[in-house]
Amino acid sequence: MPIININILKGRSDEQKEALIHELTEACQRALGSPKESIHVMISEMDKQHYGAGGVSYKKKTDG
Template identity: 65%
Template sequence: MPILQVNMMEGRSDEQKEALIHELTEACYRAVGAPRESVRVLINEIPKTQFGIGGQSAKKLGR
């Protein structure tokens, strides 16, 4: 059972996250032949205050 873990900054819509889950599942199916129903995708959303880019928080940078 493949488990794919994604860390990304908060702010994407539910529709975008659904699309990501679908596309990652399909990629795993194609790449390693894992049955789609066995693929697990975990999305960890990181608050913008806890996501650093170039020495500053994403919130401070307006991301």
């Protein structure tokens, strides 16, 4: 049973998340040959201030 965990920043629409789940499932099925029903996708959404690079949060980078 493949389990795919993905972290994204908040702000994506439900439709975008549905498309992401679909595309990740398709890619996993092609790569591993697993039945689609056995593939699980978990999306974790983060606030921009909970992610950073280069010593600065993404919120700070995008807000100013």
